[in-house]
Amino acid sequence: MGAQEEAGRHRVTYGPASDAGPYSPGWSPEEDLALRSLAKYEAHTGRPLPPLHIDIRSEIPVGRGLGSSGAAIAAALLLAAAADEAAGETPLARRALISLALELEGHPDNGTASLMGGCTAAVPTPGDPAGDMAIVEVPIHDSLGLAVAWPRTPLFTHEARAVLPCEVPLADAIENPRRLALLLEGLGTGDPRLLRLGVVDRIHERFRRALVPGVDEAIAGAIEAGAYAACLSGAGSGVVAIGEAGSMDAAAAAMARSLDGGFGRAVDVVRVRPRVRQV
Numbered sequence: 001m002g003a004q005e006e007a008g009r010h011r012v013t014y015g016p017a018s019d020a021g022p023y024s025p026g027w028s029p030e031e032d033l034a035l036r037s038l039a040k041y042e043a044h045t046g047r048p049l050p051p052l053h054i055d056i057r058s059e060i061p062v063g064r065g066l067g068s069s070g071a072a073i074a075a076a077l078l079l080a081a082a083a084d085e086a087a088g089e090t091p092l093a094r095r096a097l098i099s100l101a102l103e104l105e106g107h108p109d110n111g112t113a114s115l116m117g118g119c120t121a122a123v124p125t126p127g128d129p130a131g132d133m134a135i136v137e138v139p140i141h142d143s144l145g146l147a148v149a150w151p152r153t154p155l156f157t158h159e160a161r162a163v164l165p166c167e168v169p170l171a172d173a174i175e176n177p178r179r180l181a182l183l184l185e186g187l188g189t190g191d192p193r194l195l196r197l198g199v200v201d202r203i204h205e206r207f208r209r210a211l212v213p214g215v216d217e218a219i220a221g222a223i224e225a226g227a228y229a230a231c232l233s234g235a236g237s238g239v240v241a242i243g244e245a246g247s248m249d250a251a252a253a254a255m256a257r258s259l260d261g262g263f264g265r266a267v268d269v270v271r272v273r274p275r276v277r278q279v
């Protein structure tokens, strides 16, 4: 059993490191996002939860742009809702949990996907009469599979945000949503060309790639190994490649080889959805 944090009546423990690397426990109860999520749930409902013990066994490495923090928040909030219901209360709905996840992480990018599954786009819309967030589930074609890889060294989102310029050239700001349109269509149809063109980013990636030794080689290696496209995952330091489901092991291995102390694996995350749904 790994480190143990206690906050009030709740407790969190961490399982042993997996082959994905250590989960890096050791946060204080004030820092630990799982415990903070329980406290957030209680503050929002105004009622205490029964004493809870969360035992986290996560294979998602921390600080690699793969959403470990959003996953921990989602797991703790779902546990809180289940415990609330078991205690005879009406639990917070998923929509409310997503808003709490946004407040806890500061952005909705990972928490929303962790709470909903599949691929999501979430945009905070404060002041909008229809609600404070617009959430869209993006359909992914069932021919597609992913590979992820990450180096030994983490890159925390706040560090990766600090290197971004406050202003971007107009041409880059225009090009990114154009490419996003291709990416969304590529995800829905599985078209390799649209995916290759759609992952190209001109806003954040070149600044962040400079922080991750070997990332250019990792991306080139994934393409050579048959992936349709590859890019930095989230804020980094991980890398993600997309290609044909069931044949992404070579891309994962190629990316891992290029990253310092790299790990990699193919991931079967495809969730087929018939059309875009709004939540």
Ligand SMILES: Nc1ncnc2c1ncn2[C@@H]1O[C@H](COP(=O)(O)OP(=O)(O)O)[C@@H](O)[C@H]1O
Pocket: 027, 031, 032, 033, 034, 061, 062, 063, 064, 065, 066, 067, 068, 069, 070, 072, 110, 155, 156, 157, 158, 234
């Ligand atoms: N239970 C937890 N699980 C994951 N990250 C946590 C947890 N508690 C606190 N953190 C903090 O969240 C941050 C990781 O988030 P971030 O930098 O966005 O990377 P990731 O892509 O892994 O979510 C780290 O600063 C880490 O210390």
Ligand SMILES: N[C@@H](CCOP(=O)(O)O)C(=O)O
Pocket: 064, 065, 066, 067, 068, 107, 109, 110, 157, 161, 233, 234, 235, 236
């Ligand atoms: N998409 C945001 C936040 C990324 O978070 P991460 O946990 O996936 O690194 C950004 O790029 O800043």
